[in-house]
Amino acid sequence: MHFLTGTDEHGLKIQRAAEKKNVDPQAFCDEISQTFRDLSKTLNLSNTDFIRTTEERHKKTVQHLWSELEKNDDIYLSKYSGWYSVSDEAFYSDEEITEKENIKMATASGSPVEWIEEESYFFRLSKWQDELLNYYEKNPDFISPKSRKNEVVSFVKGGLKDLSISRKAFSWGIKVPNSPDHVIYVWLDALTNYISALNYPDTDNTLFKKFWPASVHLIGKDILRFHSVYWPAFLMAAKIPLPKKIYGHGWILSGDEKMSKSKGNILDPLDIIEIYGLDPLRYYLIKEVSFGNDGNISQDRLEDCINSDLANNYGNLCQRVTAFAEKNCSSSVPDNKEFNDEDLVMLNKFTDNLTAIRTEIDNQNINYYINFIISALFEANKYFNDQEPWKKKDDKNRLNTIVYTSLEMIRKISFMLYPIIPSSIEKALKIFNLNVDAINFESIAKHDYLVSGKPIKKIDILFKKIEKKDD
RNA sequence: GGCGGGGUAGCUCAGUCGGUUAGAGCGCAGGACUCAUAAGCCUGAGGUCAGUGGUUCGAUUCCACUUCCCGCUACCA
Numbered sequence: 250m251h252f253l254t255g256t257d258e259h260g261l262k263i264q265r266a267a268e269k270k271n272v273d274p275q276a277f278c279d280e281i282s283q284t285f286r287d288l289s290k291t292l293n294l295s296n297t298d299f300i301r302t303t304e305e306r307h308k309k310t311v312q313h314l315w316s317e318l319e320k321n322d323d324i325y326l327s328k329y330s331g332w333y334s335v336s337d338e339a340f341y342s343d344e345e346i347t348e349k350e351n352i353k354m355a356t357a358s359g360s361p362v363e364w365i366e367e368e369s370y371f372f373r374l375s376k377w378q379d380e381l382l383n384y385y386e387k388n389p390d391f392i393s394p395k396s397r398k399n400e401v402v403s404f405v406k407g408g409l410k411d412l413s414i415s416r417k418a419f420s421w422g423i424k425v426p427n428s429p430d431h432v433i434y435v436w437l438d439a440l441t442n443y444i445s446a447l448n449y450p451d452t453d454n455t456l457f458k459k460f461w462p463a464s465v466h467l468i469g470k471d472i473l474r475f476h477s478v479y480w481p482a483f484l485m486a487a488k489i490p491l492p493k494k495i496y497g498h499g500w501i502l503s504g505d506e507k508m509s510k511s512k513g514n515i516l517d518p519l520d521i522i523e524i525y526g527l528d529p530l531r532y533y534l535i536k537e538v539s540f541g542n543d544g545n546i547s548q549d550r551l552e553d554c555i556n557s558d559l560a561n562n563y564g565n566l567c568q569r570v571t572a573f574a575e576k577n578c579s580s581s582v583p584d585n586k587e588f589n590d591e592d593l594v595m596l597n598k599f600t601d602n603l604t605a606i607r608t609e610i611d612n613q614n615i616n617y618y619i620n621f622i623i624s625a626l627f628e629a630n631k632y633f634n635d636q637e638p639w640k641k642k643d644d645k646n647r648l649n650t651i652v653y654t655s656l657e658m659i660r661k662i663s664f665m666l667y668p669i670i671p672s673s674i675e676k677a678l679k680i681f682n683l684n685v686d687a688i689n690f691e692s693i694a695k696h697d698y699l700v701s702g703k704p705i706k707k708i709d710i711l712f713k714k715i716e717k718k719d720d
Numbered sequence: 721g722g723c724g725g726g727g728u729a730g731c732u733c734a735g736u737c738g739g740u741u742a743g744a745g746c747g748c749a750g751g752a753c754u755c756a757u758a759a760g761c762c763u764g765a766g767g768u769c770a771g772u773g774g775u776u777c778g779a780u781u782c783c784a785c786u787u788c789c790c791g792c793u794a795c796c797a
Contacts, residue, residue, distance in 0.1 A: 399724050400792040407793075470791085536745095537732065542725095543790085550732070553746055561759055569756030576755080620734090623745075627760095634761045639754075710757060 251460040253446050254289065255300035256282040257439040261335050264421035274421045278303055291519070293527055293671055300446045302423075302439055310445030311423050311438050314487055317450075318372065319426075323486040329369040329413045332362035340365075340413065370415040370431060377482040378409045384481065384491065392477045393496045393613065394541035397470060401477045412479065440480045444489065463492040465613070473497040496613050499543035501534065521551070528670035529555045529712070535669050536623075540615045552715040559670075559712040562626045563662070566633070567711060570655045571680050573638060574705045582656060582681075582703045583649035588696070592654040595632050598625060599661050600694040607690075622665050629658040653699070656681075661693040679708050 258278040267277035282301050289296055300307060318324050331340040332353065341362055346353050354361050385391060385402055392398040414434035415425050422432035441449075443466065447457040468476050476495045484491050521530050533554045538544025574580065588596070602621065609617040633655050641648040660681060667674040667688050675685050682704060692698050 396725050397791085403723060404792070474792095539733065545732080550746080553731095557746065560757060565757055565759045567756095569760075571756095573755045616734090620744085627745095630760050633755075634753085637753090637755085712757085714757060714759090 251298065251447075251456065252294075252296045253298045253300060253443065254294070254296045255298075255442055255446070256285050256302065257435070257442075258282060258301055258303045259422045259435050259438050261416075261419040261421070264419050265335065267421075275303060291522065291527070292531070295671075298446050300442045302442060304445075306448070307442060307445040308423050310449050311433060311441045312426050313450045314441055314444075314483070315433060315437070316426055317487040318483065321486055321488070323373045323376070324370050324414070325373070327369060327371050328367070329371075330364070330366040333365040333418075334360045334362045336360045365418060367417045368431075369413045369417070370425060370428075371411040372414045372437070372483070372486070374409045374412040374479070374482055377485055378405060380485060381405050381409075381478065381481060384485075388493075390494055390612075391491070392473070393494055396541070397473055397497050401474060404474065405478060409478070436475045436479050437483060440475065440483070443492070449489070462490045465494040465496050466492050467496050467498065467613075470497040470499055496541075499538070499541060501538065502543055502545050521546075525551060525555060525715070528673045529559060532559060532670050535615055536619045540613060549717075552717055555712060556714050556717075558623065558626075559673075560714045562623070562630065563666070564711040566626065566630055567659055567677055567680060567708070570633065570652065570659060571705055571707045574652050574656065575707050577638070577642065577648060578652055578705070580705050580707075582699045582701050582705055583652050584646075584701045585650060585653035585657075585697060585699075587646060587650050588654065589650075591632070591636070592650060593696075595628060595654055595658055596661075596696045598628065600696075603691075603694045618665075619669070622662060625658065625662050625665075629655065629662065632658070653701070656699055656705070657696060660699060664688050664690070664693050673711055676708060677711055680706055682706060 256278075258281070263278060264274055267274040270277065278301070282303075286299055289299065302308075302311075315324070329340070332343070332346050333340050334354075346362060352361055353363075382402065382405055385398070385405075389398075392401050412434070414437050415428075415431040416422070416434065417430055417432070420432060422435070423438050425431035425433055443463060444457070444461060447461050448454045449457055449461075451457065452461075466476055473495065476497075481491050518530060529551065533546070533551045534544070536554060536558070537546075537550060574583070606618060606621060633651070636651045638648050638651040641651065659677075663674050663677050667685065671685070674688075678684060678687065681699060
């Protein structure tokens with residue numbers, strides 16, 4: 250797996266912001282980019298690389314890509330005039346402009362625009378219209394989720410104009426090869442990060458060979474068009490294979506009300522993490538947000554999630570089984586010799602669904618994944634309840650099997666939860682004296698992963714319950 | 721204005737290629753138990769599946785219209 254993220258550091262917006270603070274743009278970007286790299290640590294992301302568009306490796310790739318497009322006659326020099334919004338990084342036509350109190354602004358975004366008239370290179374986007382439509386049709390999952398595909402298709406069907414891909418009005422960006430007074434357009438620059446991180450144009454290197462075409466570009470829905478229209482067109486023009494899928498995810502909203510600390514509907518992830526911890530937040534987002542749609546976050550629902558799912562269902566299951574094993578199985582993994590049908594129903598749930606789980610996760614159906622885990626948790630708790638091992642003290646074999654089965658359930662569930670709540674699972678695995686390196690997906694199909702006789706450790710409470718305020 | 725998505729239990733959402741009593745989680749009420757973070761388990765209350773009309777033996781599911789929300793897009797100007 251190669252999980253790439255990074256920062257786009259291009260453009261007039263940044264140049265001006267840096268000037269305003271009276272710092273060098275590069276220094277300014279260093280600082281901003283660092284906050285994102287810090288954030289990726291704070292959120293415990295597992296990205297394998299972090300690319301910045303100001304890095305040399307990136308610049309070289311972008312300039313090479315430009316040359317390829319030029320070589321294939323997809324770039325021509327012309328002149329552009331129009332209203333430009335710095336903050337939107339977009340041009341607008343006369344019709345898209347409103348004037349208010351002598352200030353001209355884009356009707357759609359309300360951001361101020363300025364008249365720009367300059368020489369510009371253009372990309373022959375119009376030329377790729379049919380091929381794009383054709384590609385969408387042949388690859389129905391290319392634009393996901395499906396609900397967003399139509400709007401892209403209808404946009405392309407509406408007709409594509411050639412795209413201005415260079416600017417002369419500012420200097421903070423990657424220079425056009427052999428035309429250093431031009432700076433390369435932001436989206437041609439930024440999107441290229443996907444292949445610059447894989448060392449394109451060196452297509453024979455291991456990274457590129459192994460990870461291109463990428464299996465998915467996971468992006469916010471607001472930049473879907475750039476990823477599903479412009480980027481594929483650039484790639485087609487440069488004769489580079491297209492990524493397999495563009496997935497536009499939704500946004501996290503804070504209920505109907507605006508964020509306000511006094512109202513208690515805080516939205517800043519850092520605040521939430523400080524109050525509740527990182528893993529509960531990660532869990533909440535995965536569970537409560539219907540992936541692909543916008544989702545709401547509320548403190549109340551987050552607290553419910555922590556208490557019900559994490560503390561009561563998962564945390565308490567770990568506690569009750571390990572505490573029982575400590576008292577009745579001399580703190581070690583008991584023998585598992587005699588599974589009966591009830592035990593096997595539990596354990597086979599994972600075996601039987603391994604393929605389905607993989608398929609769904611490959612389709613970004615995260616909600617299926619989490620729902621599977623939750624139902625397994627319910628069943629595991631019910632199983633332990635119904636089997637009443639505390640009444641089986643005169644039937645040691647049966648008691649042992651119940652405990653073994655329950656431990657295996659905890660183990661399987663924990664393995665599956667690892668991508669969602671990694672640091673909590675790291676703690677949970679101490680029950681079995683395992684570390685996260687032991688986690689492998691295939692083993693959730695096994696029934697005898699835990700070795701009889703190995704020690705079982707009772708662990709600290711994984712998730713403390715939140716005392717809810719009455720209202 | 722056009723295109724697309726959506727309006728299902730108090731809340732967040734599944735689902736129905738048309739078919740007997742519409743599902744889950746949370747929340748709420750009651751019960752039995754006690755290994756456990758007063759957790760877990762069982763039972764229950766709660767829905768005219770946005771509205772109207774149509775097709776059909778039968779529609780929440782198909783069609784039309786209406787209404788509300790969201791996204792994209794266009795225009796009036």
